Amino acid sequence: MAAPEHTVKRRRVFYIPGYDPIHPRRYRELYRTESATQAEVSGYEIALSARQGGARYGWDVDATIEGAQVAAQVEVLVWSDIVRDSMDTSILGTYAQLVRTAWVYIGSGALWRLMRLRKGPVIAALYPVAMLLAQLLVACLAAALTLWAGKALLLPLFGTAGHLAAFAAGIGAFIALMRWFKAKDAKFFAYYLMHDYAYGAATQGANTPQMEARLSDFANAIAEALQADVDEVLVVGHSSGAHLGVSVLADLIRDGRVAAGGPALAFLSLGQVVPMVSFLENAHRLRADLAYLSTSDALTWVDVTAPGDGCAFALCDPVAVSGVAPEGQRWPLVFSAAFTQSLTPARWQALRWRFFRLHFQYMCAFDAPKDYDYFQITGGPVTLADRYRNRPASKSRITAAVNKFTGVAP
Structure with a gap:
């Protein structure tokens, strides 16, 4: 050639x-x-x-x-x-995005159709969901442990006031840990990827x-x-x-x-x-x-x-x-x-x-x-x-039309 x-x-x-x-x-x-x-x-x-x-x-x-x-x-x-603006979301707002995004992809059936193409990017899309839920669970457990320890230490000494102090400490531990997770997202990529998938899902494409x-x-x-x-x-x-x-x-x-x-x-x-x-x-x-x-x-x-x-x-x-x-x-x-x-x-x-x-x-x-x-x-x-004039396409390329939504006009 x-x-x-x-x-x-x-x-x-x-x-x-x-x-x-x-x-x-x-x-x-x-x-x-x-x-x-x-x-x-x-x-x-x-x-x-x-x-x-x-x-x-x-x-x-x-x-x-x-x-x-x-x-x-x-x-x-x-x-x-535009990306930075879309990422300017609170912790609570990000979890709301998680719910909306999951609903868009799961409720429409898009998630299952995407899995018929390649599982890798779908797993990548599920990663921030799993990681954010894991962070929430860890923060809840930390809050519960702090509340239990606080009540054990403070309730005998201060009565009702000790109970309130233990409850406040539990809430504080939850908030502090959730903020720490977000601050360390350069290592976890959970918030970043959640904002990424939520950006397209917010308008459904x-x-x-x-x-x-x-x-x-x-x-x-x-x-x-x-x-x-x-x-x-x-x-x-x-x-x-x-x-x-x-x-x-x-x-x-x-x-x-x-x-x-x-x-x-x-x-x-x-x-x-x-x-x-x-x-x-x-x-x-x-x-x-x-x-x-x-x-x-x-x-x-x-x-x-x-x-x-x-x-x-x-x-x-x-x-x-x-x-x-x-x-x-x-x-x-x-x-x-x-x-x-x-x-x-x-x-x-x-x-x-x-x-x-x-x-x-x-x-x-x-x-x-x-x-x-x-x-x-x-x-x-x-x-x-x-x-690439004489370059053939890869024999293993995927051309199956699996999309449910094929309309090209609103």
Whole structure:
């Protein structure tokens, strides 16, 4: 098979993060460190520098790969402020979210249908429920123990006053322990994941007005890049950012903002969790966008997941499993990053139980790379379309339409 031609000298990259409240500099640092590691393993040169100007946070990449020099501008399409607002919830409010979210997924039957696709991401979704309930139980037991000990010590000495003091101590122990659990959520991830799943469940899959406005901003940024003197405009959507990317690009193409003869337009979805939203009753907008984008000849869409990523719906065709695959579906090309083959056995053993770290492996270095290399895709001389033009889809991809809700209009 002939090697793809080097057709890219300049590229614009737009990265849409998942549900993440952290400043986007974390993605710059991840790119900086991991690209250097991958370059050393694969034998090419790549360097990152601070972005000079621009309205959005990003960085510049200069690479020499396969003897070709490429300049890329990477920008993060930020919605972390929306995430932070959605996470600004009290302890009591979070437990109310738990009840509502469980009702949405269980009551609608979505949970059981999602389990027919992949059990890993469903277990990940159940984890915050189990952890929050466990924390509540521990706090209740601590309160009961404090009350019992307080009554044993204080009641003989102070009578009724001792009883009240013991009761107050029990309540205090409960509150203190619940606050401690929340303060330590950087270790437990229970509140964070609960807010994540509750965000989509709150509207049963519909976008909030604030998110619709942000998607419009994203579309404007990409449309501007499509008018620039570049060879490829690449949109990367990771985790929850994948389904946001679907809607942004569907809007752009529907509105006629992708002109023929312009830069190649490409979409790379990584570690997608699309079914967590598309399987909800009010996700009409997302399902319509999935169906529309899947037949478009205005872009190339490649979807990369891996069975080793327990937080993603690995090898699930997001269009087909959502029950909206139209006749003539072209996209996405679904294949695996094959963590168990692209990482050496020692590296895989070191990472296999670090579930959240593995969910970001798509943007990290592989020490035994196959045909997936994030840094060659974003900084190399070949378009996404040419790179995977002859790449077959993974034979084990899942295309069964198991979604109960397939409507594309409210």
